[in-house]
Amino acid sequence: MKKFLIYILFSAIAVNAFAQKDADAKTILNKLSKQYRTYDAVKTDFTLTIDNPQAGVNQTQTGTLITRSKTNKYKVSVYKAGGKALSQEIISDGKSQWTFLKDANEVQVADADNSEEAFNPAKLFTIYEKGYKYLYTGTQKISGKVYQVVDLSPENEKSSYFKVRLMVDKVKNQLYSAQIFDRNGSKYTYTLRTFTPNYKATDATFAFNKKSYPGVEVVDLR
Numbered sequence: 001m002k003k004f005l006i007y008i009l010f011s012a013i014a015v016n017a018f019a020q021k022d023a024d025a026k027t028i029l030n031k032l033s034k035q036y037r038t039y040d041a042v043k044t045d046f047t048l049t050i051d052n053p054q055a056g057v058n059q060t061q062t063g064t065l066i067t068r069s070k071t072n073k074y075k076v077s078v079y080k081a082g083g084k085a086l087s088q089e090i091i092s093d094g095k096s097q098w099t100f101l102k103d104a105n106e107v108q109v110a111d112a113d114n115s116e117e118a119f120n121p122a123k124l125f126t127i128y129e130k131g132y133k134y135l136y137t138g139t140q141k142i143s144g145k146v147y148q149v150v151d152l153s154p155e156n157e158k159s160s161y162f163k164v165r166l167m168v169d170k171v172k173n174q175l176y177s178a179q180i181f182d183r184n185g186s187k188y189t190y191t192l193r194t195f196t197p198n199y200k201a202t203d204a205t206f207a208f209n210k211k212s213y214p215g216v217e218v219v220d221l222r
Contacts, residue, residue, distance in 0.1 A: 024136035043199035073206035098208035
């Protein structure tokens with residue numbers, strides 16, 4: 001899953017369509033961002049589907065995301081397929097990032113990447129605001145609900161990713177899913193199953209506490 005950092009694929013055919021920022025897309029995204037910024041912290045349960053036909057990969061996992069966008073803090077817990085057994089956690093306090101691998105009982109420590117080119121969960125609801133072009137492509141109806149579809153592409157041509165597709169619930173004005181296309185041919189689909197605004201999260205939520213992981217090996221990559 002590449003530590004939940006979302007790398008995006010963008011089709012060359014669509015380059016001309018993204019020549020300018022689309023007014024309809026901007027209206028949708030501004031409305032979404034404005035509402036999200038009224039929340040201190042957000043918690044969401046999500047389903048992640050990874051699909052790579054060339055590599056014969058097709059799997060689904062579930063997880064939980066807690067994010068405080070204003071301070072670029074987040075915690076992601078990803079569970080093993082078919083259950084709630086923890087697979088990995090990724091925690092960031094905005095300065096450092098800890099990636100805990102359950103099977104190896106190892107945590108990797110790195111500097112948080114806060115550059116515009118990087119994408120992390122704390123930016124999920126505000127990704128478009130800097131360094132992206134966007135295009136409204138219409139609506140899709142799923143299980144009786146109408147979703148507005150917006151495609152994003154980075155303005156930096158040297159970026160390692162080039163497309164993310166957002167689906168926004170038209171009635172609730174909430175993000176429903178983010179679909180990402182990796183350069184290696186993988187497609188990642190994050191679908192938000194629950195959404196809890198103003199979730200009560202403390203600073204300890206966004207910091208790695210070694211005492212909570214008995215026997216963990218710390219690998220410092222800084």
